[in-house]
Amino acid sequence: MRKAGALGAAAIFLVAAALVGAMVGAADLNPLATAAALADKIPFVHLHSGLSPLDKAVLFQIRLPRVVLGVLVGALLAMAGAGYQGVFRNPLVDSGLLGASAGAGLGATLAIVYLGGSPDAIPAAAFIGSLAGVAAAYLAFAATTARGALSGAGGGGTATLLLAGIAVGSFLTAVQTFVLQRSTQDAQAVYSWLLGSLSAATWQQVTSVLPYAAISTVIVLLHGRHLDVLAVGDEEARALGMRPAAVRGIVVAACALAAASAVAVSGLIGFVGIVVPHVARRLAGPSYQIVLPLSLLIGGGFLVLADTLARTVLSPAELPIGVVTALVGAPAFVWILRGTRTAGP
Amino acid sequence: MKTPVRLSGAAIKAAVTAAAAAAALAGCGATGSSTSAPADAARTSPAASASATAASTGAAAAFPVTVTAANGAVTIKASPARIVSLDPTSTEDLYAVGAGPQVVAVDQDSDYPAGVPKTSLSGLTPNIEAIARYNPSLVVSSQSSGGLVSGMTKLGIPVLIEPAVATLDGAYAQIDQIGQATGHAAQAARVVASMKQQIAADVRNAGTAHKGLTYYWELSASPFYSVTSSTFIGQIVGLFGLKNIADAANKPSDGGYPELSQEYIVTARPQLIFLADNQAADGGQSPAVVAKRPGWSVIPAVQDHEVIGLNDDVASRWGPRLPLLVAEIAQALEHAPTS
Numbered sequence: 001m002r003k004a005g006a007l008g009a010a011a012i013f014l015v016a017a018a019l020v021g022a023m024v025g026a027a028d029l030n031p032l033a034t035a036a037a038l039a040d041k042i043p044f045v046h047l048h049s050g051l052s053p054l055d056k057a058v059l060f061q062i063r064l065p066r067v068v069l070g071v072l073v074g075a076l077l078a079m080a081g082a083g084y085q086g087v088f089r090n091p092l093v094d095s096g097l098l099g100a101s102a103g104a105g106l107g108a109t110l111a112i113v114y115l116g117g118s119p120d121a122i123p124a125a126a127f128i129g130s131l132a133g134v135a136a137a138y139l140a141f142a143a144t145t146a147r148g149a150l151s152g153a154g155g156g157g158t159a160t161l162l163l164a165g166i167a168v169g170s171f172l173t174a175v176q177t178f179v180l181q182r183s184t185q186d187a188q189a190v191y192s193w194l195l196g197s198l199s200a201a202t203w204q205q206v207t208s209v210l211p212y213a214a215i216s217t218v219i220v221l222l223h224g225r226h227l228d229v230l231a232v233g234d235e236e237a238r239a240l241g242m243r244p245a246a247v248r249g250i251v252v253a254a255c256a257l258a259a260a261s262a263v264a265v266s267g268l269i270g271f272v273g274i275v276v277p278h279v280a281r282r283l284a285g286p287s288y289q290i291v292l293p294l295s296l297l298i299g300g301g302f303l304v305l306a307d308t309l310a311r312t313v314l315s316p317a318e319l320p321i322g323v324v325t326a327l328v329g330a331p332a333f334v335w336i337l338r339g340t341r342t343a344g345p
Numbered sequence: 346m347k348t349p350v351r352l353s354g355a356a357i358k359a360a361v362t363a364a365a366a367a368a369a370l371a372g373c374g375a376t377g378s379s380t381s382a383p384a385d386a387a388r389t390s391p392a393a394s395a396s397a398t399a400a401s402t403g404a405a406a407a408f409p410v411t412v413t414a415a416n417g418a419v420t421i422k423a424s425p426a427r428i429v430s431l432d433p434t435s436t437e438d439l440y441a442v443g444a445g446p447q448v449v450a451v452d453q454d455s456d457y458p459a460g461v462p463k464t465s466l467s468g469l470t471p472n473i474e475a476i477a478r479y480n481p482s483l484v485v486s487s488q489s490s491g492g493l494v495s496g497m498t499k500l501g502i503p504v505l506i507e508p509a510v511a512t513l514d515g516a517y518a519q520i521d522q523i524g525q526a527t528g529h530a531a532q533a534a535r536v537v538a539s540m541k542q543q544i545a546a547d548v549r550n551a552g553t554a555h556k557g558l559t560y561y562w563e564l565s566a567s568p569f570y571s572v573t574s575s576t577f578i579g580q581i582v583g584l585f586g587l588k589n590i591a592d593a594a595n596k597p598s599d600g601g602y603p604e605l606s607q608e609y610i611v612t613a614r615p616q617l618i619f620l621a622d623n624q625a626a627d628g629g630q631s632p633a634v635v636a637k638r639p640g641w642s643v644i645p646a647v648q649d650h651e652v653i654g655l656n657d658d659v660a661s662r663w664g665p666r667l668p669l670l671v672a673e674i675a676q677a678l679e680h681a682p683t684s
Contacts, residue, residue: 026609054643058608061640066607116625119567119634184469185454189628192568199568199607202639316609317594318568 006284010297014071017301021067021308026316027058034059066201069265070307071300072209073198074272076216076262078299079292081273082280083220083255086227086288087248088158095259095273098165098252102172103133104263108193109176113183119200122193123208123264130260133172134252137165158248195320196269198307205265212261217296219254223247224289231286271325272299275333282336302329407530412522416494416506424528425483425503429476431468432487434662435507436461438520439485441536441665444527450479452486457658457666473497483526509663511577516663517541536665543668547675548584554683556586561605561615561646565622566630569605576601577663582619582674590615611640617681618646619674621661623654645682653677 022038023031029051037049037059051059080095088097096102107129111121141164180190226247229237234244259273280294306324313319411420427449430436436455439448445458452466466475468486473496476484484497484504497504505526510516517537524533562578564570571591572578579589579601590613594603618635622628632652641647655673659666 026606027612054612054614057640057643058611062608062611065639116627116629118625118629122567181467181470182453184467187469188570189565192565192570197568199604200566204639311606311608314594314596316606316613317596317599317603318606319604320568 003284003287003290006280006290006294007297010280010283010294010301014297014301014304017304017308018067018071021070021304022059022064024308024312025058025063026311027055027063029055029059061203062201065203065206066198066307066311067304068206069201069209070198070304072206072213073262073266073269074276074303074306075296075300076209076213076258077269077272077303078276078280078295079217079220080255080259080262081299082277082288082292082295083223083227083251083258084273085277086231086291087251087255088162089231090158090162091278092274093162094270095255095262096268096270098137098161098256099133099168099172100130100256100259101133101263101268102169102176103136104130104260105194105268106172106176106179107132108267109179109186109190112186112189112193113179117186117189123205126193126267127260127264129172130263131256133168134165134256134260136172137161137168138252140164140168161252192320193267196267196322196325197318197320198266199311199318201265209261209265212257216254216258216261220251220258221292221296223251223254224287224292227251227288227292231288266321269303269322269325271322271329271333272303275329276302278333279336407525408528410525412505412526414505414522415508416489416504419503419505419526421483421503421526423482425481425526427479427481428483428485428527429466429479429481430455430485431466431471431476431493432485432507433457433658434509434519434664435485435487435505435523437662437664437666438507438523439527442520442524442527442529442533444523444529447527449481450476471496473500477502485523485526509577512580513544513577513667516577516667519663520665540665540668544584544671547668547671551585551675551678553586555678555681557588558616558678558681559588559590559613560617560619561590561610561613562619563622563630563635564602566628569607569610570602571605573601573603578621578660581667581671584671585674585678587617607640611644614643614645616645616649616651617677618644618652619660619677620652620654621657624657627657649682651677651681 023034033049033051036047037051037056039045040047040049077095081093084093084095084097085091104126107125107127108122111117111125115121138161141161144160144164180187226242229240229242230244230247237244276299277291277295279298280291284290284294303325306328307321309328310319310321310324408424409420409422411418426447428439428444428447429450430439430448431452433455436448436451437457439445440458440461449462450464450466451461452468453463454468455461455463466472468488469490471486471491471493473492476497477500481502484493484502486493486504486506487508489506494504494506505523507519507523510519517540520537521530521533524530560582562572562582564572573591573595574580574583574589575595582589590610591603591605594605595601596603620630620632620635622630623632632654635641635652636647646652653673656669659670
């Protein structure tokens with residue numbers, strides 16, 4: 001009952017956050033007219049909003065794709081963070097793990113420095129870089145262990161993969177910094193990207209993320225029960241006929257895909273992937289069958305709210321969204337952690 | 346027009362900050378062509394520069410000369426025969442005043458005029474030893490990062506820091522100063538006079554018919570960085586009496602380079618859009634690309650084809666090619682709607 005309630009509340013939070021995001025912005029559209037224009041899009045509903053063509057262009061071509069992209073990115077980052085936390089049985093890991101962020105950063109930097117940073121090149125390069133970063137971390141891990149299998153503890157365990165990810169991440173970040181030093185004039189563009197932004201969101205970005213989002217979400221959600229069993233122990237999982245290493249590999253791959261597609265269109269937005277899963281646990285307990293879908297919903301709502309703040313607090317100027325997620329998220333996180341640290345992940 | 350820039354301590358600090366901001370924000374210049382060839386350093390041989398110097402001095406034999414740059418009073422004992430420039434604008438200034446034959450090395454981002462002795466030296470992260478290898482008698486840069494001034498001072502090599510300027514007069518004063526420091530004061534004065542005259546003519550010819558037209562100046566598109574009227578660029582466009590939509594977002598904290606909300610840009614309905622990020626190496630946001638941005642078709646500038654792709658390098662430097670930037674703006678106004 002508590003779980004259904006939490007899911008319902010999270011869904012309402014997501015919808016409310018998206019509505020707030022759609023209603024406010026630098027363009028100062030009339031909220032009632034905006035609501036009418038949105039309702040007009042619902043099948044069988046016909047409303048005259050009174051919005052001018054300019055207002056409609058702002059609402060439907062600029063603001064709405066940004067809101068939808070924010071939902072997708074936040075949901076994917078939070079789900080990937082929760083998935084990784086389950087795989088590694090470690091509450092401190094997040095979606096940028098295993099060289100994913102560093103690889104994306106390197107990809108984006110290469111695109112900016114050597115390809116002129118065209119709007120098409122950066123997401124593609126960041127996407128490939130993120131996946132390549134995770135793949136490199138996995139290869140580094142496999143090279144250090146005899147069997148390359150992800151057992152829960154000891155040699156060849158998940159801890160080794162985490163360490164391999166840290167090594168690969170440091171290496172890729174060093175390469176990225178080196179490349180940037182070769183072309184210091186691109187520093188501003190690169191740092192803007194690293195801070196994360198949804199400011200140039202388009203429907204095209206939404207549709208390019210959607211397939212990866214769908215695939216990774218389905219795979220991760222289907223493995224919630226497996227992660228719960230793994231939390232008990234590899235022996236118990238095997239006794240139930242599961243193959244722990246295979247489960248971990250599949251979830252890691254799906255989470256890497258989710259994080260890569262989010263990072264490709266938004267840059268490096270911190271804090272969502274680590275904080276939101278903890279909020280979900282606080283609301284509904286440690287079972288991944290509930291933490292994963294909750295993270296998806298809360299993450300989407302949280303990022304839309306953060307982005308709404310980013311584009312309205314200093315309106316018509318904007319803040320980097322990474323600043324907002326950490327500035328608002330960190331104190332909120334501490335508050336949530338109050339009294340929950342006995343439960344564990 | 347007459348006040349030479351004399352920088353107090355606070356002003357230097359402000360100027361250096363502005364330089365950093367401008368370098369970081371506006372400086373999206375020669376990225377594509379910044380592949381460095383160390384061999385290029387040999388292109389201008391010391392012998393050639395020495396003889397050229399001897400020939401070009403004469404009237405300008407005013408050494409030792411002391412000039413007040415952003416790093417304070419700098420004394421140059423003799424006409425510098427070997428100059429290293431670590432900044433694209435400084436490089437352009439040096440060549441414009443006629444000190445080109447004395448330049449032995451320029452940084453990786455300097456690309457104008459053609460044939461400058463480009464090296465892998467970096468102005469942002471200067472390597473003192475690498476600079477010293479060129480045995481310079483004068484180093485010019487826009488910022489003293491990485492201990493450039495203190496390092497060079499230890500080696501007894503004078504350094505001129507010529508940071509990004511805040512005004513046209515500041516740009517003129519820098520050219521004059523670089524002329525004095527290199528023994529080309531007279532030609533520097535001629536360059537400045539010619540620049541003033543060209544800019545004044547373009548502004549005069551544009552008339553007042555376009556006063557009050559609104560514009561959006563794009564430094565980058567993701568996110569949308571712009572400039573306010575208080576910036577160097579803003580002042581230049583302001584010569585034509587145009588109104589800047591970014592002024593609404595002006596805050597001291599961002600140094601005049603705000604990140605604008607896209608929906609604000611669209612609802613502000615600018616009548617002119619200037620793209621300082623339109624070349625392939627700087628983001629490739631050409632007028633055609635801008636016209637295809639979702640939602641932007643309602644902007645008057647897009648509807649009236651008043652989206653102007655600038656020469657990004659000229660638009661991000663403060664050197665002798667500024668009249669070219671002014672001319673680009675003037676040309677755009679020729680077919681702009683009158684206000």
